Amino acid sequence: MGHLNPFPADTLDQDQRRQVEALSGSVTPEQARWISGYFAGLEAGIARRSGDSGLPAGAAAALRTLTVLHGGETGNCGGLARAFAAAAADQGLVAQVEDMARYKPRRLREEQDLLVIVSTHGEGDPPQPALDFFEYVEGPKAPKLPQLRYSVLALGDSTYEHYCEAGRRLDRRLEALGATRLAERVECDVDYDETAAQWRAEALALLVAQAGAGCEVSAPADPSFPAAAAYDKRNPFPARIIDKLTIVGRDSTKETRHLELDIAGSGLVYQPGDALGIVARNDAAVVAALLDATGLSGDSDLTVKGEPTTLAEALEGHFEIAITPPRFLDHWAAVTGAAELERLSGDEGKAERQNWLRNHHIVDIVRRFPAKNVDSATFVAGLRPLQPRLYSIASSLSAMPDEAHITLAPVRYQLHGEARHGVASAHLADRSEVGDTLAVYIQPNEQFRLPEDDKAIIMIGAGTGIAPYRAFLQEREARGATGKSWLFFGERNFRSDFLYQTEWQAWLKDGLLGRMDVAFSRDRRGKAYVQHRMLERAADLFAWLEDGAHLYLCGDAARLAPDVHEALISIVAEEGRLRREGAEDYVRALQRGHRYQRDVY
Amino acid sequence: MADAGTFIDRGKDLSQPLDRLSPDERLKKASNYLRGTIATGLLDRITGAVAADDTRLMKIHGMYQQDDRDLRDERRRQKLEPAYRFMIRVRLPGGVCTPEQWLKLDDLARAHGGGALRLTTRQTFQFHWVLKEEVRETIQGLHEVLLDTIAACGDVSRNVMCAADPEDSALHAEVARAAREVSDHFLPRTRAYHEIWYGEEQVASSGAEEEPIYGATYLPRKFKIGFVVPPSNDIDVYTQDLGFIAVAGPAGLEGFNIAIGGGMGRTENEPLTYARLADVIGYISRDRLVAATEAVMSVQRDYGNRVERNRARFKYTIDDKGLGWIKAEIEARLGAALEPARPFRFVSNGDVFGWRETESGRFNRTLYVESGRLANRPGRSWLDGLRAIARAHRGTFRVTPNQNLIVAGVAAEDRAAIEALLAEHGLAGGGESAIRRNSIACVALPTCGLAMAEAERYLPDILGRIEAILAANGLAEEPITFRISGCPNGCSRPYVAEIALTGRAPGKYNLYLGGGFHGERLARMVRENVGEAEILSVLDDLLGRYARERRRDERLGDFVERIAYLASEQQVPGRISPII
Secondary structure, three states, X not given: OOOOOOXXXXXXXXXXXXXXXXXXXXXXXXXXXXXXXXXXXXXHHHHHHHOOOXXXXXXXXXXXXXXXXXXXXXXXXXXXXXXXXHHHHHOOOOEEEEEOXXXXXXXXXXXXXXXXXXXXXXXXXXXXXXXXXXXXXXXXXXXXXXXXXXXXEEEOOOOOOOOOHHHHHHHHHHHHOOOEEOOOOEEEOOOOHHHHHHHHHHHHHHXXXXXXXXXXXXXXXXXXXXXXXXXXXXXXXXXXXXXXXXXXXXXXXXXXXXXXXXXOOOOOOOOOOOEEEEEOOOOHHHHHHHHHHHOOOOOOEEEEOOEEEEHHHHHHHOEOOXXXXXXXXXXXXXXXXXXXXXXXXXXXXXXXXXXXXXXXXXXXXXXXXXXXOOOHHHHHOOOOEOOOEEEEEOOOOOOOXXXXXXXXXXXXXXXOOEEEXXXXXXXXXXXXXXXXXXXXXXXXXXXXXXXXXXXXEEEEEEHHHHHXXXXXXXXXXXXXXXXXXXXXXXXXXXXXXXXXXXXXHHHHHHOOOOEEEEEEOOOOOOOOOHHHHHHHOHHHXXXXXXXXXXXXXEEOOOOHHHHHHHHHHHHHHHHOOOOHHHHHHHHHHHHHOOOEEEEEO | OOOOOOOOOOOOOOOOXXXXXXXXXXXXXXXXXXXXXXXXXXXXXXXXXXXXXXXXXXXXXXXXXXXXXOOHHHHHHOOOOOOEEEEEEOEOHHHEEOHHHHHHHHHHHHHHOOOEEEEOOOOOEEXXXXXXXXXXXXXXXXXXXXXXXXXXXXXXXXXXXXXXXXXXOHHHHHHHHHHHHHHHHOOOOOOHHHHHHHOOOOOOOOOOOOOOOOOOOOOOOOEOEEEEOOOEOOOOHHHOOEEEEEEEEOOEEEEEEEEEOOEOOOOOOOOOOOOEOOEEEEEEEHHHHHHHHHHHHHHHHHHOOOOOHHHOOHHHHHHHHOHHHHHXXXXXXXXXXXEOOOOOOOOEOOOOOEEEEOOOOOEEEEEOOHHHEEEEEOOEEHHHHHHHHHHHOOOEEEEOOOOOEEEEEEOHHHHHHHHHHHHHOOOOOOOOOHHHHOEEEOOOOOOOOOOOOOOOOOHHHHHHHHHHHHHHOOOOOOOOOEEEEOOOOOOOOHHHOOEEEEEEEOOEEEEEEOOOOOOOOOOEEEEEEEOHHHHHHHHHHHHHHHHHHOOOOOOHHHHHHHHHXXXXXXXXXXXXXXXX
């Protein structure tokens, strides 16, 4: 076959042809595939509007994507997948071969023709490297797949009870998600060569025949323009919890959680760096304890912001009832006339007041200084309205459409012989399960933004302060950003507290994350914090800054932030050969230039 | 030289260019004599693992990267990498160590090994649960008492075994010396170990001489050497790649019968892999020992299959080339024909427990250690007890090939004190059934990456149920060999046991019956991939028949073989022998 003219003379005018030729000379194969999909969608949209079917059927069919997805432990499935792709190529079909171990399952919603080759292990289990894939596909996050045609080749060993079960499971599940079976599932025993070849031949024949007959191209869904966000702090969106995981190991001294929320249909849009506001409710047990201490009935009528309610409901949903605000101290001193409260609220108690309040929650004060005949309205008059809690969003909309993820380290401690916990901690960690809803809104943070895609970034975080960097890297991955990246992370123990460890490892491996330094403060040897790692890498860190890197800091405001700030100044002073004032000026200039951004709490 | 006219296919051996051989061969070659990137991997703080290629090289340094499989799934959901740990295996020729060495092993087990020491079926110690950042410290600790882990795993001559003879005959001492001599001679010479683990400087080397025996790609696969002193076959000489059977005359050790080509490992659904017993091919005198070893090992080095790793063991080289050809090639390299094998007789492959007086008038005490696991547990403070004994003891400790332990060389006047310590710490034993004393389990879950089913953790339960069947049939005192492995590779040497289980999936095993009581016959698979109920049902039938129909002194394995022979006329030929 000679050189093929890709543009029959009458399809494009000269100008269009020049543009397409110029484009085709510069794109990568992946971009080419994307562009073909883009035009296919465009064509379908145009066709639908005009009632015209557009391109001839065969050409449309050729635009369907074909992916061969394999999962196994021994390499047999991978070998079969490659053989399929080779056979497809002989038929003029381009197949992409993907391993479940590395495949991003969210891509399923874009797949069109999918051939699955999967083996079964142990008691009908999927292959180890494919466990994440199975968990996603079989879990509540799996998308509907009406656009998908598929067929499953299941490998197994018939001496086991659950023969080919992993393949059967996928076959059932894809059907349940709305996908269409292209060819029936085929199951093979340990001597799989012949059966697999039959399946391959059948599936390929169907693909080729249907391409020839002209099958319908599924049009991309209408780009639903997000309606102006109707949900905000005053009117939060009820987001369903679609996943909730403890992401520290069993020996951890922490209980850090990862939560995934479904915001589909909310119109909520966020940027990496933004926070999610969560309108939490107080623990009913804490409310009961407080009611008990005051002697008030939870059923007492009350009006809050003009709305009639009950005291119990108000305490649960409208007021802060744990940490004592200074105004409650003043209020309760007035209500009870207790001498000590008056002293603490007056000038002479100023020095010890803050500390005393930290050690006395509202319930502790009410118990110790009971008031006689106080009514509901009087009691709540000293309380502050319940504030939403803010969490740095740990996901990117580009990578996780319709989702928002957060990282949460529940706050728990003992006070006066009782277990106490933070409001949202208890709500999210203890009283919310997958399927429940949380009232959420987006709290934008313009002071914590990724730079242009080609700029280098240095990300410093400790504990849950690592959350926005997960969003950053997801975003950069989705955008194909080329800028270098370097992450510093600190926590207590390497083995249990390395938050999102496997995700960073994967990004390090594929190069999206260039460097990572970690510091663990409670490991047996080498107690270290992030600032120690920064100082160890001072020369490189300064060189990155000199080259224009943007630096981010996220985490604890009281200890981490000042320590990192101080380390930064000394690195600049040392490496830049500057006096302290000069180094401080340098760092201030970074901040003014938005190249040193902080999100501390 | 080999028979003229015999065509020997060299398409898969060392003579081929590297790119035609397996990736493991290229890895060894490119590793600069086992250095790889191990040293830098130890410094990587992002992972508790090392690079995949380095895990393969580290085997020859005596350690396996593993992970806690009980936690694997849980940690995957936690977005944490597997709980990586290292298994470190000591090199201990013949299984002998001093009290001073014992105390260090005990220290290291407590500090880095999760509070346990594991005695292995190749007479050495394993530490499990060692963290990456503590591996170096562990190896340096061993070095302080002149122990190392070189060649305890990997494609080299493994820990050389030697009969544990509790009577300590003069013959045994001579054989033990011979075993150490072979162990020393075939130790890898690379300095990589000293550089990586002791932090020694790399000395400039010409490279070519670094491994005069092995060469840059070492052996195609592991190579197991063992010495045995009849009538005990405690080392299971027929399972060794190269076994030496001591032959004594009036003046002591004269030489050895040579057995070659034993090996337990097989792979499910790979009919070209199988367990094989060694063939006795002749006799050599004591002075030819090292030369004979080198001749045998070099034949495997040069002709072993380096393309298909699961066909790389010496047993397959022998079957592929023919035993006659292999023997001729060995003789050619030795420069002389082997003498005909001398007569010998084995009676058992088990241990003899309790006190035994030695030829020199001292005493040895053999302790039963269930599955070879030494740890402190309620009522059984075994580590503490052995520590106390090591402090008082003036002899040695000896690990037996059956994962048991001998407190060796006790003076008559010290016996009572040692026995008191044993009693105090629950080590005295004696209450176990005969089958339990003749049992072996490999480690399997949760640490071994190959295990498909439980072994060590399951052994106490399954044995309890089998003991009940034995008792019901009046067989409680009958010594029967029972071995369980978590996978078909067979570290517990299951294929020569009278009753054996090899793991297929959680709770599922292949059941083998009929191995020889002194390791002389392979067992036959009678059930494939079955659960405990089926296993117990088969054993219930079999042991009932055995009690009723056995001949006088007939061993269970021999009985199984006899009824299998009787049943063979009605059998449909097949892989499984449904004799029961």
